[in-house]
Amino acid sequence: MADRPLPPPETAIDWLKSMTLIRRFEERAGEQYTRAKVGGFLHLAIGEEATIVGAVAALRPTDYMIATYRSHGQALARGSEPGRVMAELFGRVDGLCRGRGGSMHMFDLERRFMGGFGIVGGNLPLAAGFGLTSDYLGSDDATLCQFGDGASNQGTFGETLNLAALWSLPVVFMVTNNQFGMGTSLERHSAQTDLQVKGEGFGVPGLECDGMDVIDTWAVTAEALRIAREERQPVLVEALNYRFRGHSIADPEDYRSAEEVLEWSKRDPLVTFADRLIAEGVINEAQREAIDLEAIATVDEAVAFADASPEPDPSSLYDDVYVLSDQVRGWYSADHRGAGLQKGEELA
Amino acid sequence: MAEMRYREALNQALAEELERDPNVYLMGQDISVFGGAFKVTEGLMDRFGEKRIRDTPISENTIVGIGVGSAMTGLRPVIELMTINFSLLALDQIINHAAHIRYMFGGQVSVPLVVRMPQGAGHQLGPTHSHSFEALYLHVPGLLVAVPSTAADAKGLLKTAIRDDNPVIFIEHETLYGQRGEVPDDPDFTVPFGLAAIRREGNDVTIIGISRMAQTAERAAEQLAAEHGIEAEVIDPRTLRPLDLDTILESVAKTNRCVIVEEGWPHGGVGANLAALIQEQGFDDLDAPVGRVTGVDAPMPYAKSLEQIAFPHEEQVIDATLALFGDRKRASRG
Ligand SMILES: Cc1ncc(C[n+]2csc(CCOP(=O)(O)OP(=O)(O)O)c2C)c(N)n1
Ligand SMILES: [Mg+2]
Numbered sequence: 001m002a003d004r005p006l007p008p009p010e011t012a013i014d015w016l017k018s019m020t021l022i023r024r025f026e027e028r029a030g031e032q033y034t035r036a037k038v039g040g041f042l043h044l045a046i047g048e049e050a051t052i053v054g055a056v057a058a059l060r061p062t063d064y065m066i067a068t069y070r071s072h073g074q075a076l077a078r079g080s081e082p083g084r085v086m087a088e089l090f091g092r093v094d095g096l097c098r099g100r101g102g103s104m105h106m107f108d109l110e111r112r113f114m115g116g117f118g119i120v121g122g123n124l125p126l127a128a129g130f131g132l133t134s135d136y137l138g139s140d141d142a143t144l145c146q147f148g149d150g151a152s153n154q155g156t157f158g159e160t161l162n163l164a165a166l167w168s169l170p171v172v173f174m175v176t177n178n179q180f181g182m183g184t185s186l187e188r189h190s191a192q193t194d195l196q197v198k199g200e201g202f203g204v205p206g207l208e209c210d211g212m213d214v215i216d217t218w219a220v221t222a223e224a225l226r227i228a229r230e231e232r233q234p235v236l237v238e239a240l241n242y243r244f245r246g247h248s249i250a251d252p253e254d255y256r257s258a259e260e261v262l263e264w265s266k267r268d269p270l271v272t273f274a275d276r277l278i279a280e281g282v283i284n285e286a287q288r289e290a291i292d293l294e295a296i297a298t299v300d301e302a303v304a305f306a307d308a309s310p311e312p313d314p315s316s317l318y319d320d321v322y323v324l325s326d327q328v329r330g331w332y333s334a335d336h337r338g339a340g341l342q343k344g345e346e347l348a
Numbered sequence: 349m350a351e352m353r354y355r356e357a358l359n360q361a362l363a364e365e366l367e368r369d370p371n372v373y374l375m376g377q378d379i380s381v382f383g384g385a386f387k388v389t390e391g392l393m394d395r396f397g398e399k400r401i402r403d404t405p406i407s408e409n410t411i412v413g414i415g416v417g418s419a420m421t422g423l424r425p426v427i428e429l430m431t432i433n434f435s436l437l438a439l440d441q442i443i444n445h446a447a448h449i450r451y452m453f454g455g456q457v458s459v460p461l462v463v464r465m466p467q468g469a470g471h472q473l474g475p476t477h478s479h480s481f482e483a484l485y486l487h488v489p490g491l492l493v494a495v496p497s498t499a500a501d502a503k504g505l506l507k508t509a510i511r512d513d514n515p516v517i518f519i520e521h522e523t524l525y526g527q528r529g530e531v532p533d534d535p536d537f538t539v540p541f542g543l544a545a546i547r548r549e550g551n552d553v554t555i556i557g558i559s560r561m562a563q564t565a566e567r568a569a570e571q572l573a574a575e576h577g578i579e580a581e582v583i584d585p586r587t588l589r590p591l592d593l594d595t596i597l598e599s600v601a602k603t604n605r606c607v608i609v610e611e612g613w614p615h616g617g618v619g620a621n622l623a624a625l626i627q628e629q630g631f632d633d634l635d636a637p638v639g640r641v642t643g644v645d646a647p648m649p650y651a652k653s654l655e656q657i658a659f660p661h662e663e664q665v666i667d668a669t670l671a672l673f674g675d676r677k678r679a680s681r682g
Contacts, residue, residue, distance in 0.1 A: 099454075
């Protein structure tokens with residue numbers, strides 16, 4: 001653990017609570033998946049909580065946050081209601097996206113959590129777009145864009161970093177280097193394994209943080225955001241971390257050894273941070289236990305909320321395909337059927 | 349009314365909308381200093397400055413993605429892709445992002461984005477530079493697709509596209525940029541989406557022309573009247589999403605015959621789609637199978653002699669139309 005000083009006690013406790021909630025939420029989501037309450041893919045962030053909470057803690061409420069398909073934690077850290085995140089996993093109407101996006105596509109506009117994106121590398125250009133809006137409107141909102149080590153090989157990585165630097169956009173790009181893109185290890189997918197230098201040729205300086213340490217992640221992200229916001233200079237931050245679970249739930253993990261996972265689990269960001277808070281007298285054992293029980297209770301409520309939420313009504317299938325107006329009067333007017341009464345339809 | 353070229357009409361639409369709404373901005377390769385590969389944006393940088401008329405690197409996917417991101421957060425980007433051929437590099441941002449973001453996030457945001465680009469063959473540019481892709485974009489729910497074939501429509505539809513809150517694929521045509529037409533100068537002039545234009549009235553057959561093929565269809569119709577006594581009704585749908593199917597069906601109910609003309613490939617084409625809709629909705633009105641005239645089912649060749657027979661001209665439209673009348677009409681002529 002890096003030897004940065006602890007933040008004020010209430011802040012430290014907030015971070016521990018947030019990391020604990022993510023851990024318990026993810027565990028429960030995995031459980032619900034095996035019980036077929038959750039469909040599709042489910043990518044858990046267990047082991048990556050410090051990277052999420054540290055980075056989000058450095059943001060202002062008006063800053064934009066954008067992430068990948070592994071982003072239940074980002075939504076929770078940004079303040080989205082756990083019940084609505086769980087309901088999205090369950091595909092229910094009270095889900096953050098009314099059951100349209102699922103696990104990979106969380107979104108909470110109110111909290112400027114700008115998604116959850118299923119396409120590896122697809123979110124980088126959007127982040128630059130948010131940065132352009134801030135620049136264009138003369139606001140000092142910044143954008144934080146998280147993506148994986150695997151995504152740093154996409155064309156959008158180079159294209160976006162170049163444009164962000166060229167246009168002096170206030171964006172922090174954070175590559176979450178969890179050592180793997182699915183089952184392909186870093187040294188097998190990237191010729192340059194020191195990812196923080198990958199932006200230099202594009203005019204984007206790099207910083208590195210210990211993504212297993214919430215304080216270091218917060219401190220480095222805060223500095224990167226300051227540079228982006230005040231100096232109008234995009235920054236690439238490499239957060240080194242490790243995911244303790246498989247890439248998604250259906251992953252036999254043949255590409256790595258149990259010993260390696262065990263070795264990293266000794267640096268479990270939740271455990272090490274809580275241990276330090278106890279060692280430095282910020283909390284005691286009983287408080288750690290209480291924080292954990294509170295997180296479990298919150299997740300219990302989230303599951304109950306999601307369970308009670310109705311399935312989307314079939315009549316909502318076409319909602320929000322388009323913004324309706326005089327030009328697009330209903331989904332049908334842009335659909336194949338034409339606006340009038342169709343053959344075989346009765347007058348209502 | 350003023351007479352101007354198609355490219356000037358587009359330029360006027362852009363200038364008026366830039367003037368009207370400070371959040372409208374333009375972005376694309378070589379659009380500012382150079383004035384656009386087809387000179388559509390000429391003079392706009394001098395008038396509106398580099399902040400609003402933005403030259404970009406050659407990074408199609410990311411340019412569209414930046415447009416999407418800025419549209420999600422309050423701006424109204426109008427992107428120029430140099431030609432539709434290069435939009436293939438941006439398909440991920442156009443389909444997975446622009447078209448689906450509103451839906452997949454449960455309606456929390458909209459993406460008021462316009463992607464303008466010209467299409468079409470005829471300049472001996474070979475397979476990579478001669479595509480017509482209206483069918484590709486028509487395929488995608490969440491996108492609106494406009495295919496203006498006249499200067500007035502170019503202006504009126506572009507203004508509507510910029511004002512609409514949905515992502516719009518705005519397909520211009522390379523060979524139309526220099527064509528002149530009468531264009532209203534009223535800054536409030538717009539052409540609504542989902543309203544087909546009847547270019548020529550007739551009772552014998554309905555010919556639907558897409559993009560520049562609306563003009564080819566019109567010329568073929570004149571020849572059909574003069575040489576074969578067939579009065580064709582020519583329809584230009586102007587937008588494919590939303591589609592004015594009602595106007596098409598009304599026309600077919602009157603003429604009982606229909607031919608669809610497009611420049612793109614036959615399989616999964618606009619004509620294939622329209623033919624399916626017309627037979628579903630108007631089967632009883634048809635006296636003959638719906639005819640289709642398309643580009644040939646091959647990449648576009650370079651050699652002029654081959655290229656010219658690889659996309660439709662009046663002759664193919666006339667042949668396809670006559671075929672719908674079988675021997676009866678031809679016999680009556682002979
Ligand atoms: C464009 C694209 N290609 C492939 C995939 C399938 N896929 C999903 S996640 C993933 C690995 C990405 O690894 P990384 O960027 O390191 O992120 P991590 O999953 O480790 O968080 C792949 C290949 C995808 N979703 N999108
Ligand atoms: Mg990874």
